[in-house]
Amino acid sequence: MEIPYIVTPRKDTGLFNAKIAIWLFLASEVMLFGGFFSSYVFLRLGADYPWPERTLPVLPGLINTFVLIGSSVTVVFAWAALKMREWRKFQIFMGITVFCALIFMVLKAVEYNVKFHHQALRLKDYSIIEGHLGKELDGDKKEVLDHNGNPIEENLIYVEASKLTFNTRRFHTPWLEELLTQAEQHKSTVKLTADLKGEEGTSDEGKIYAKSGELLSIEFLNRMEEIRKAATSNNAALRTTALRQEWVKAHAANPGKRDWQISAGVNIDLKALKPKMLTEISTVTFTVDPPAKFDFHPRDIKAADGSSRMRDDTVVEGKLLDSPMGFHHVDAIDFQYLVMKAVEKGIEPEIAIENSWLIKNNKFAQEAWEWHQGEIVKLKAELLKKGGLDKDGKPRLFPTHKELYRIGWKDFAKKTEDEGRVKLSSSDAFKEEFFGPNYEARGDETFPELSVPREQVGFAAKFSPAWNTYYGIYFTITGLHGLHVIGGALVLSYYLFFGRKMYLTNPEWLANRVEIGGLFWHFVDLVWIFVFPILYLM
Amino acid sequence: MSSHDTSHAGHDAHHDEHHHNPGFIWKYVFSSDHKMIGMQYGITAMCFLAFGFYLMMVMRWSIAYPHQPLPEWMSWVFTDGWKARWLQDGKVTGETYNMFGAMHGTIMVFLGIVPLGFGAFGNYVTPLQIGAPDMAFPRLNMASYWVYLAGGLIMCASFFMESGSAKSGWTNYSPLAGFADGQIVTQILAGQTQWLIGLVCLITSSLLGSVNFVTTIINLRVRGMTWMRMPFFVWSMLVTGFLLLLAFPPLEAAGIMQLMDRVAHSSFFMPSGLFTKSEGLANLSGGGSPLLFQHLFWFLGHPEVYVLLLPAFACVAEIIPVNTRKPLWGYKSMVYSVLILGFLSFVVWAHHMYMTGMGAAVSTFFQTTTVLISVPSVVIITAMLISLWGGSIRFTPPMMWACAFIPMFGIGGLTGLPLAFNLADLHLHDTYYVIGHFHYVVAPGILFGFFAGVLHWYPKITGRFMSKTLNHLHFWPSLICMNLIFFPMLVQGMAGFHRRWYNGGDAYLSQAADSVNIFGKTVVQYIDMNIMMSMGAWTLAFFQIFFFINLITSWKFGKKVTSDNPWDATTLEWATPTPPGHGNFLKDPVTYRGPYEYSRPDCEEDFLPQWVEPRRLDTADKPADKH
Amino acid sequence: MADTPEAIKKSIRTYLFIGGILFAGTILTVLIATVPALDMGAHGFDKWDCIFGLTIATIKASLVAFVFMHLNHEKKAVYWLFASGLCMVCSLAGLTALALWDPIFDSFFYSGH
Known part of the structure; x- marks a missing residue:
């Protein structure tokens, strides 16, 4: 039996199956994106940090909006062409639609790429620095490569390690490999500090599991892991049996009493058990000879002088060396968060900024801030002229929090352009709307280097979901939307490239399918119609 | 009045077989036939239910005997290595209890009851009851099952990870759920992360399924099957489909965001200044909102409980008319009630969040809608009860379970009312009272409805009845044990027993005679109930064995049915051959009347099936001639 | 829903027209947001920008839904x-x-x- 109403609509509902299905699916998609938009509202209203208003370059988003609207129009034309049985026209319009999807994704990829390479840093005093990190350079100013052949960013924790202690259950093999590689690069040997032998009084007393001086290797730790597993299994089984026996005895000695009344007195006799137990080797310590300078990603290690702990519970003993964060190009300095915190405490914003680490320690920041304050005076005058005073004698229009306390890359660019030091061609300037500030063309005067000592580092991340909830929700919504664009494009391409056969046998069926695909495509456009103003313009 | 002759194998059947003879894999494994998919869902769901049950049994040991090591009859399933890692001298630790607790809830709700109710019963029976040859999108249906299985396996695989499974409650609140298992370097191997990935799979499966169901019910109803001639079962499934369709996506959003919190270190749900013992100040941006997760979770969470409930209502509503030989009382009211229930279920969610610092306006709103939503539920259950009045009741096995459903669900529903009120919930939130309430609804409520459904449709699926004796052995102990387990929970909850204690309250008992431990004095009065409840749970487990024996042995040895309509029912699924073949009906049935035409005065028999042609008035058979 | 060739031809003109409105609406939203001269209410982002932006977006979305997705014929x-x-x-x-x-x-x- 055939399933009815696949092509022809049912009389009383007037719909064929797939149309109902797609509208149902779209209703659920409304809920999905609605959930994300509600989250956006909730996160923005509840944010306890200055929400980055109008922080994204508008041009890529705007072009993408035009591209999607255009593709919405062409997909409808494609469907119309199919209904009128004009195959060539259908191919052309569908082709344009899919091509628009491709442009959209390329622009999106460019946007994402630029953001993922852009570094942000919040100092301990809540001032924020943005820019690009430098790469580690050797004496000849050539990039140093790590053991995977990638350049190393100047954001590492350096420890002159003399001892490494591994947790035999939790050690992370890739990190172990990295440590071994680095030790080799520094020409240090990593060997077992002391004999690993069975504990006194246990069943494997005196047994030597590994001799001191044995070299660290993945195989070694794996072997230790097996030994530990065997020991813990054996011991656990023994202790369990012992405890069971204790309870049997306790119940017999205390008839009618509840467990909780007698539990305090029910204990395993560990001394008696010890001769049967195996030694559990939970950590293994190695000496690094001579002590070597290891580098770690800040996220992987909790650094402290003397003893640092990695996230896999590896303990690195040794001196914590200078581990500054090195910006090759600083392109924004943002005091909004610092000001917000200062105002909460009742401190004047300007005073708080004057006392920030940046202003006190960095000449460039000082100069930029002074220049910026001059610009603010000009802006205030302009706004006064435009809006006048209100009835209380206060200016009706005043600069925004962002304008007052954030010096963005466009401000830095304007500064050096005003000073006549830099001039960009219009095509380069246009490209900056997509790829961010052009460091080479504008040079170090506009975007200088800056080294931040590790003690000042509060929180650092790329412009990624980790940086703040704004980028989190931005990437999530646009990423999910992008996945829908890809999905929709794949479905439409399928009809474009493989629809000929269906067109020849059952063109109405194909027209229905294309209509359904088109409906989904319109929905994707619909979501973007909201995404663009909300995330880019507000 | 003979029932429609369905047993002759016309050339249609031969044509079908010739045209569609799949191999073993396509017929039994990757089947796109709704009946096979329904059975796949059913068997998989039952396996997950058994697994979730086992987790609960271990939890109950910890509650009743927190100081004693797990007995061998329970611990033999675990490997020595697992026991060494997760038990302390054989005793259940707090962490292990939390793992089992979180997974018990998740597995029972998402992997057990919803797939059983919606996936198994819904898939099997719905197309049959509306006269359709299959679901509107059979291959989508198949995809829905396999994605469910994948999600379920991912979630259960997490038990074998170094981190263990998810352990932050089935509700998985951030910030705990955001950083639990955070010490695992490769996050995809962390139990919490796998839980989220599994959840995304399950949500996808549900969405695909619900689109299928609603489209099928709207468009594939057979000729004559108007909206008000549909069995209540189909109405329930329609509303369930809508609930799943519209309520799940915000949880998917929350799941994606929590996944990003874990993997991309975002701070959607992580507040500023988060400090943990292991890490100190968290290396996160902060600025997020834990409350946001709760809103998104419960936006699904509340419709979800109606997703659990409505299929059980559906089964019971079918079984009662068949076994009382009279129409379902108040069919129209029940239909309107279920529609209103579905709509209202979307605006009551924050009654799970009364303790989050909500102000008067919000909590009053949700209190009002929650109390309102009890009305349609009461209407439905009362209609079911009234349906028994004056009926010629046949206590067949399905009817026993259906009759037990009504009072058990009644208790569950009524115990929910104090929880609806903000003020009472202040005392009862997160106590055992809540656990007692929802388990009454789900365990002796919904599950009894499903047992009834299995017994009712088993003869159609297999051509044999399930054993009455085995059913008695299953039914009576289950009924008693369920009450033994869950009624004391209501008492303990009112005394203040918290719902997530792993030691049953033991920690609050002070040994010192001069201690000022007032709470301990309350705990000591009710703590012994734990033992009785745990014994009840283990006994309950034992007697479920009879159900599985019944299910399996009746397939080969059960009493054979003598017709395609062994219960003398009126709905369309009984017009198919036994078991229904591919395409279900030998020829398209036509519906001539409502679904519960029993004991009509103008009929010789006490039922008039939907598909039987009406007698013409101009023939010799006049009503007066026939008694 | 347009089924005959004539009806489809007519709706093509409608689609182009609506597409044009969508383009214009987008440009308008961007202008209101970026050009200081068009800044209503207070300087910078305030509730008026929000209201205008969302209103225009809702109108655009409704046009897409009702015309392109033929919701008004459905x-x-x-x-x-x-x-x-x-x-x-x-x-x-x-x-x-x-x-x-x-x-x-x-x-x-x-x-x-």
Whole structure:
């Protein structure tokens, strides 16, 4: 039996199956994106940090909006062409639609790429620095490569390690490999500090599991892991049996009493058990000879002088060396968060900024801030002229929090352009709307280097979901939307490239399918119609 | 009045077989036939239910005997290595209890009851009851099952990870759920992360399924099957489909965001200044909102409980008319009630969040809608009860379970009312009272409805009845044990027993005679109930064995049915051959009347099936001639 | 829904026209947001920018839904189906926001979230 109403609509509902299905699916998609938009509202209203208003370059988003609207129009034309049985026209319009999807994704990829390479840093005093990190350079100013052949960013924790202690259950093999590689690069040997032998009084007393001086290797730790597993299994089984026996005895000695009344007195006799137990080797310590300078990603290690702990519970003993964060190009300095915190405490914003680490320690920041304050005076005058005073004698229009306390890359660019030091061609300037500030063309005067000592580092991340909830929700919504664009494009391409056969046998069926695909495509456009103003313009 | 002759194998059947003879894999494994998919869902769901049950049994040991090591009859399933890692001298630790607790809830709700109710019963029976040859999108249906299985396996695989499974409650609140298992370097191997990935799979499966169901019910109803001639079962499934369709996506959003919190270190749900013992100040941006997760979770969470409930209502509503030989009382009211229930279920969610610092306006709103939503539920259950009045009741096995459903669900529903009120919930939130309430609804409520459904449709699926004796052995102990387990929970909850204690309250008992431990004095009065409840749970487990024996042995040895309509029912699924073949009906049935035409005065028999042609008035058979 | 070639030809002109409106609406939104001269209300981002932006976006979205997705020709059932989704989103967003705006603590004393 055939399933009815696949092509022809049912009389009383007037719909064929797939149309109902797609509208149902779209209703659920409304809920999905609605959930994300509600989250956006909730996160923005509840944010306890200055929400980055109008922080994204508008041009890529705007072009993408035009591209999607255009593709919405062409997909409808494609469907119309199919209904009128004009195959060539259908191919052309569908082709344009899919091509628009491709442009959209390329622009999106460019946007994402630029953001993922852009570094942000919040100092301990809540001032924020943005820019690009430098790469580690050797004496000849050539990039140093790590053991995977990638350049190393100047954001590492350096420890002159003399001892490494591994947790035999939790050690992370890739990190172990990295440590071994680095030790080799520094020409240090990593060997077992002391004999690993069975504990006194246990069943494997005196047994030597590994001799001191044995070299660290993945195989070694794996072997230790097996030994530990065997020991813990054996011991656990023994202790369990012992405890069971204790309870049997306790119940017999205390008839009618509840467990909780007698539990305090029910204990395993560990001394008696010890001769049967195996030694559990939970950590293994190695000496690094001579002590070597290891580098770690800040996220992987909790650094402290003397003893640092990695996230896999590896303990690195040794001196914590200078581990500054090195910006090759600083392109924004943002005091909004610092000001917000200062105002909460009742401190004047300007005073708080004057006392920030940046202003006190960095000449460039000082100069930029002074220049910026001059610009603010000009802006205030302009706004006064435009809006006048209100009835209380206060200016009706005043600069925004962002304008007052954030010096963005466009401000830095304007500064050096005003000073006549830099001039960009219009095509380069246009490209900056997509790829961010052009460091080479504008040079170090506009975007200088800056080294931040590790003690000042509060929180650092790329412009990624980790940086703040704004980028989190931005990437999530646009990423999910992008996945829908890809999905929709794949479905439409399928009809474009493989629809000929269906067109020849059952063109109405194909027209229905294309209509359904088109409906989904319109929905994707619909979501973007909201995404663009909300995330880019507000 | 003979029932429609369905047993002759016309050339249609031969044509079908010739045209569609799949191999073993396509017929039994990757089947796109709704009946096979329904059975796949059913068997998989039952396996997950058994697994979730086992987790609960271990939890109950910890509650009743927190100081004693797990007995061998329970611990033999675990490997020595697992026991060494997760038990302390054989005793259940707090962490292990939390793992089992979180997974018990998740597995029972998402992997057990919803797939059983919606996936198994819904898939099997719905197309049959509306006269359709299959679901509107059979291959989508198949995809829905396999994605469910994948999600379920991912979630259960997490038990074998170094981190263990998810352990932050089935509700998985951030910030705990955001950083639990955070010490695992490769996050995809962390139990919490796998839980989220599994959840995304399950949500996808549900969405695909619900689109299928609603489209099928709207468009594939057979000729004559108007909206008000549909069995209540189909109405329930329609509303369930809508609930799943519209309520799940915000949880998917929350799941994606929590996944990003874990993997991309975002701070959607992580507040500023988060400090943990292991890490100190968290290396996160902060600025997020834990409350946001709760809103998104419960936006699904509340419709979800109606997703659990409505299929059980559906089964019971079918079984009662068949076994009382009279129409379902108040069919129209029940239909309107279920529609209103579905709509209202979307605006009551924050009654799970009364303790989050909500102000008067919000909590009053949700209190009002929650109390309102009890009305349609009461209407439905009362209609079911009234349906028994004056009926010629046949206590067949399905009817026993259906009759037990009504009072058990009644208790569950009524115990929910104090929880609806903000003020009472202040005392009862997160106590055992809540656990007692929802388990009454789900365990002796919904599950009894499903047992009834299995017994009712088993003869159609297999051509044999399930054993009455085995059913008695299953039914009576289950009924008693369920009450033994869950009624004391209501008492303990009112005394203040918290719902997530792993030691049953033991920690609050002070040994010192001069201690000022007032709470301990309350705990000591009710703590012994734990033992009785745990014994009840283990006994309950034992007697479920009879159900599985019944299910399996009746397939080969059960009493054979003598017709395609062994219960003398009126709905369309009984017009198919036994078991229904591919395409279900030998020829398209036509519906001539409502679904519960029993004991009509103008009929010789006490039922008039939907598909039987009406007698013409101009023939010799006049009503007066026939008694 | 347009089925005959003539009807389809007519709707093509409508589609182009609506497409043009969408383009114009987008440009208008960007101009209002970026050009200082067009900044209504206070300087910078304020509630008027929000209201204008969202209103224009809603109008654009409605045009796409009703014309491009032929929702205005579709059976009532479909329209209500889609609308139900929108209703639910509004209840999710609205009630969640209400919870934020109606906390149990006096905001003077409680500044956290």
